[in-house]
Amino acid sequence: MDALDTKLNEVFSGRVVRKDLVQQVKKGTNVPTFVLEFLLAKYCASNDPDEIAAGIEATLEYLARHYVRPDESNKAQSTVQQKGTHKYVDKVHVRHVEKEKRHWAAMENFNSQRIAINQKFYKDNDRLLEGGLWAEVTVGYNDVEDDNYAFYVEDLRPIQLSRFDFDRYLEGRARFTRDEWMDIVLRSVGLKPSKLSPRLKLHFIARLLPLVEPNYNFIELGPRGTGKSYFFSEFSPYATLVSGGQATKATLFYNNARGKVGLVGFWDAVAFDEVAGIKIKDQDAIQIMKDYMANGRFSRGVEVIANASMAFVGNIDESIHQLVNSTEHDLFLPLPAALDLAVMDRFYCYLPGWEIPKNSSAYLTGAFGFITDYLAEAFHHLFKQTNRYEYVNSHIRLGPAVEGRDEKGIKKTVAAFLKILHPGGAPEPAELEEYVAYAVEARRRVKEQMNKRKPDDEFARINLSYFGADGSEVVVYCPESKGAPATQSPSRRTLDRGAEARAPTASTVEGPAEIQLTRPAAVPDDEQAAPEHPREPELKEQHFTILYGDTGYTYDSLIGPYLAGARSVTIEDPYIRAPHQIANFVRFCETVSKTPGVRSVTLVTSYDDQTNLADLNDKLGELKQSLMEVDIVLEIRINEKLHDREIRLDNGWIIKLGRGLDFYQKPESWFAIGASDFSLRKCLETKVDIFREAPRSND
Known part of the structure; x- marks a missing residue:
């Protein structure tokens, strides 16, 4: 020691x-x-x-x-049955099943999805309902044969402190200097401060900023293996990491079908891992994200106010030196096209992940640090109960090039540094200036990249500055781009096309000749009119016959193109009864769910005396529940006199299928091609009529 x-x-x-x-x-x-x-x-x-x-x-x-290992779930369940009750450490989720009008708990490693739970547990812990949390769970066995569940939660204790004394935390902080406290925080996240330069220490502290400052928008791009996602996946139980897949507005913001706020309402920080792979199919989600990142609120029929910060972390594979000296590319190159300039402008801090060393045992500490749970509780209290923005507003003065969002971003960054390093007091003037300089650089890095992308001068005022204690103005530069004319004075070739010949070439730029990168440059706003891809063929009415044995027909190819612009879909088909017919309807709903904008599906069907109604209700109920996850409401109507088979879209198109959805042959073998890929599945003979409904007269 x-x-x-x-x-x-x-x-x-x-x-x-x-x-x-x-x-x-x-x-x-x-x-x-x-x-x-x-x-x-x-x-x-x-x-x-x-x-x-x-x-x-x-x-x-x-x-x-x-602790339950995932491969020992059967043994764990048997233990509970034999003993009556047993305590486990596991991650617990609670979901509401609408058709049963009750809640069920699920334990991940225990591998049970239908565990009875008293409402007092999820009322006291909202995160059980969104994302789940780790807890000590006492599981009991239910031996009542008539009940439809085998296990119940007898007791649940979240893995976090039962009480946090913030005043005691502040008293302890007062016993340490700023540098000692910074080293303690770094040790607490597992790092060895003696191996880190002062600048690297600030980088690692900056990774914690979204955990203490509400509505803080943060981005870090850098090489793999530097621990970018650790702080959001394992450091705090109040942060959640969204890894890959599709980020829907129902998941992130608000699920209209359930009337529930999404992740931003339950977590202090929502982080997106591997940001380059984010898939956002609905442009409404991007607009809501912009509104939320700007002011912490959005509207989806109801006004929602939330505090969760947003962090975006990802990899950058290109050479930083090449990017800053490139006239075509910038340091936002890995971001998907959906995260446009309006989203970028809302980033308060761009942490240069390329300066952070790769994970190595040489950087791991063997010294003492705070229990992660204790520091996470302190950060949660700082997030919820403290505000240092007014202090910052009255103690720093920024230069004339700092504009609205620049000022907000810089001041929120400084306020977050104060919460972490000076939770109960004021910093020394030199320390405050250190935070201000870092915050200005972090915001300038954002603005420089936007200035390279924008063909006009909207973001041209990149020389952000602040006034020091002696009253002198200090202009802050980003180390990687300070000597790069392509970043400091980007050519506006898209506005003055005749000047392209006069644009600086690699030979006139300091540093090595530019190497052409493989990824295409961002398309300026004024060139968006020229489509990058051929236009989709214009939709037209069709009348044709699918012959017996034909292949190549799927719901995606037949119906998918006509869904564009539709918000509701009604399908009339009397034969959605047998398991394979229900499976066909599921595939149809998958096609519908791929179309942004569709919000409701109505199935009108019928049944006969041979129909297993309990099985039908269960399967359609599960489908209804899964569609809610993508913000689509499924309504089911029964019409015993139904004979026609057609699909009606509220954009005016009607698709009549002679055999309804059930126009596929049963495969000769479930191990032959066509068994899974329906574009290769042989069809039965059926007629297809696709036409637009005539507009109704006002007379």
């Missing part, structure tokens, strides 16, 4: 743990860091080597008895 370890144990006794112990215990388990440290805090709250060794043994024994 060094002097800082001794002092930390003295001031925050019982709230610290040796960080190398976490790595020892973590091997062989897939338990989040804050869960392990929760256990180590119970059993290793000491600096005595013998007590620590005994504590590690107790922690490992606890995990052996109470």
Whole structure:
């Protein structure tokens, strides 16, 4: 133990743990860091080597008895049945099943999706309903044969402190200098401060800013293996990481079908991992994101106000030196096209991930740091209960080039640094100036990239500055681009096409000749009229016959193009009864769900005496539930006299299929081509009529 370890144990006794112990215990388990440290805090709250060794043994024994490995779920369920009750550490989700009018809990590693749970647990812990949380769960066995569930939650304790004393936290902070406190925070996230330069220390602190400042928009792009997503996936139970897949407005913001606020209403920070792969199919989601990033509110029929910060982390594969010296590309190159200039302008801080070293044991500390859960609770309190923006507003003065969003971003960044490093007091003037300079640079990096993309001078005022304590103006530059004319004075060739010959070439730019990158440059706004891809063929009425044995027909190819612009779909088909017919309807709904804008599907069908109504209701109920996840409402109507088969779209198109959705032959073998890919599945003979409904007269 060094002097800082001794002092930390003295001031925050019982709230610290040796960080190398976490790595020892973590091997062989897939338990989040804050869960392990929760256990180590119970059993290793000491600096005595013998007590620590005994504590590690107790922690490992606890995990052996109470942590469920995913491949041992069957054994865990059997244990509960034999003993009646048993306590497990697992991640718990709670979902509401509309057709049953009740809630069910699910435990991930225990591998049970239908666990009865008392409402007091999810009323006290909203995150159970959105994303789930890790907890100590006492699971009981239900031996009543008439009940439709085998397990129930007898008790649940979230893996977090039962009470956090913020005043005690502030009293402890006052015992340390700023530099000591910064080292403690860095040790608490597992880093060795002695291996980090002052600038690197600020970079790592900056990764924590979205966890303490509400509605803070942050982006970090850099090489792989630098730990960009760690702070959002394992450091805090109040942050969630959205990894890959589609980010829908129902998931992120508001689900109209359920009347529920999305992730932004339940978490302090929502982070998007691998931002280059984000798929946003509905442009409404982008507009809502812009509104939310701008002012923390949005409207989806109801006005919603939320505080969650948004963080975007991803990889950048190109050379930074090439990018800043490129006349065609910029440091936002990895972002998908959906994240346009309006989204970029809302980023308050662009952290240069290329300056952060790769993960290595050389940078991991073996010293003491806060229990992750304790520091996460402190950050959560700072996020919810404190505001340093007014202090910043009255203590710093920014230069004339700083505009509206620049000012807001810079001041929020400084306020977040103060929350982390000076939670209860004021910084020294030199320390405050250090934070201001960092915040101005972080915002300038955003503005420089937008200035390269925009063909006019909207973002041309990139020389952001502040006034120091002596009253002098200080212009801040980004180290990677300070000597790059292509970034500092980008050519406006799109506005003055005759000047293209006079535009600077590689030979007139300082540094090596520009290397052409493979990714295309962003298209300026004034060139958007020229489509990059051929236009879709104009839709027209069609009347044709699918012959017996034909292939190449799918719901996507037949119906998909006509869904454009539709918001509601009505399908009349009397034969959605048998399992394969229900499966066809599911495939049809998958086609509908790929079309942005469709909000409702109505199925009009019928049944006979041979129909298994219980099975039909169960299957359609599951489909209805899954469609709600993509913000589509399914309504089912029964019409016993129904004979026609047609699909009506509210954009005016009507599709009549002679055999309804069931025009496929049963495959000769489920191991032959066409069994899964319906474009290769042989068809039955049927007529297809696609026509537009004549507009109704007003007479």
